[in-house]
Amino acid sequence: MTVIGFLKKTVAVPVALAMTLGMAQADTIRIALAETPSDEMAAFFVALERAKANGLDYEWTAFSDEELAIQAVLSGQMDIGFGTPYAAMQKSKAPLRIIFQLSKLKFFPVTSKKYETLADLDGEPILLHSRGGGTDSIANVIEEKVGMKFGERSYVPGSSNRVVALVAGQAEATILDLSNTNKIMEQHPDMFNVLEMFEVEASDEALFANLDWIQANEEDVQIFVDALYTTWRDMNADPTIISKETNPDGPIGQLPPEILGSLDDFYTAAVKGGLYDPEGGGMKAAQADMEWYSEAGQLEGDPASLNIDDFWYMAPLEAAKAK
Template identity: 75%
Template sequence: MKHLLKRVMSFASVTALATGLMMSAAQAETLKIALAETPSDEMAAFFVALDRAKANGLDYEWTAFADEELAIQAVLSGQMNIGFGTPYAIMQRSKAPIRIVFQLSKLKFFPVTTKKYATLKDMNGEPIMLHSRGGGTDSIANVIEEREGIKFGERSYVPGSGNRVAALLAGQGEATILDISNKNKILKEAGDRFHVLPMFDVDASDEALFANLDWIKSNEEQVNIFVKALVSVWQDMSKDPTIISRETNPDGPIGQLPKEVLDELDGFYAEAVEGGLYDPNGGGRKAAKADMDWYTRAGQLEGDPATLNIDDFWYFAPLDAALK
């Protein structure tokens, strides 16, 4: 199985950018953050953490890229300092000293089907809609097949969770894999027709913060302020998910989202916390080990997960300091 997640660039692209990577070791006056998407409800907690970090002296600016591949490229080239993603293939196959410092969220995706199916094993030989060939949902399907001992039937590719929801509602498919928001949407609109199949627990990272290790060490104070703020929000959120809506800046990027989105923040974060989407301790070594297993199964890492060195992929010092 050699599928790569959509966020992974070719090895040639990585090699071409490796030279520019060395530029990022210099001191940065302003922390430049590469987001992998435009601000949304799922990023509200992250922006609350940014506000806390700013109150503690962090000067930052962010740029929203169209997808994770572009965010990764921006960090690799030295254009941005820290970014969203899980660029494991890049870390393993290139000479780029890229390291993850914080797990933003776990891989919590939901197999949503008509009530014709009761378990994942019932999907053996059955068609499924996924986001893209070689993308994240494709890799999740691969791991489901391996873990459950099944083989999906025809895979059709419909980019965008919202589009797959629309296809299911229109009767153009019977099964897909969705994120929390779109899973909630379809169950709210058609819970009499669709449900979520029981899924095994996953501690692996969906989104993480990563940066050039040389830059991290040269900007230790900035990184420590940032990671400490993230830990504080993730821990507060685990105790009271409503902290996110209460601390969201009405004049900030999340505060400018439509009222109907803002009205659902408490519900979204309550379910996300209950469902284990966020590790209050930032993932750390537990997440790193889970990542070795998951991304090997998914085809983004090569080798035996038991022999892969997590220190080749993560830099734990900022998180360790924040948790003390």
């Protein structure tokens, strides 16, 4: 049974309980994760440790997908969330704003050998991360650019879980992150193809919150963004910093030894592949997002006419850079 912890302890909470956590101490930031902790989130937890050392109190809840994390922030049950909630930003009356780009959309279509090009997937089922999330938007843009239409879309959070589905023959096409694409092709080169994909610079995961809450908690938000900014810059300079600073008693430290032992390889490949922007995204990421998510059908209107200030709040990131 999972345990709920507060203040400076990380927590893992079942989704059924997560939606009931409406109350928390006012000086504790409540973070909504879009999936359970994994090697892909080790850098984020290193940043949390740095923020905690500078006085930030926090708790986290792992939701089963991005939609639930977004809804938890919209409802005020959580303060900060993981995701790219552009559709919710445009349609909701709540002033959600992104404050930091966590990762770019560096994903790859991986299929069984029966498919050789993206066009071959016309009418074929595909396994994705979450409805309305980054892989869903990639599928939408593939359809637009290639002039085809996927068949049934199924959703399994976590690239590693979708690898398991592929290897078990439960799916024949999915979209995977850089690490798991490399892993499956190293282990099963004769079983799968990586289809040629166009370049993408938009955000996959970003940190967002209600603007009213951000401004009411300016000091805590700045501590958090400062920690993210220094971690992302240090990681790009030396990817091994993540394994060195991972707390052995934290959620990442409790992962299986084979995952912990591959953190250096994971972050070295991720940094080389351009997954993490050392500047935290900012205006460059925001402009790329306007174009990408408009084409993906999650934003309405001409990208050139969209006001970036309606989607991003740059002040904490700019303050972090100034330091």
